Amino acid sequence: DVAKHHRLRQKNHLRKNLLVTAIELLCKRTSEEMTTSSQPRSKLSSSGADYPGSLNTST
Numbered sequence: 001d002v003a004k005h006h007r008l009r010q011k012n013h014l015r016k017n018l019l020v021t022a023i024e025l026l027c028k029r030t031s032e033e034m035t036t037s038s039q040p041r042s043k044l045s046s047s048g049a050d051y052p053g054s055l056n057t058s059t
Helices: 001-034 041-057
Strands: none
Touching: none
């Protein structure tokens, strides 16, 4: 019973992570479209590179 509950929580956590990732991707895309004219793409991609890393350390 406890194992089933734990598995359910894990699945919920996974779904939440997917949702967060989707939202971040959406935000990144919007900010990219907004800053494409004013900011060079290389700076944007370099700042986005440490994003997944910091996300992994928090979990």
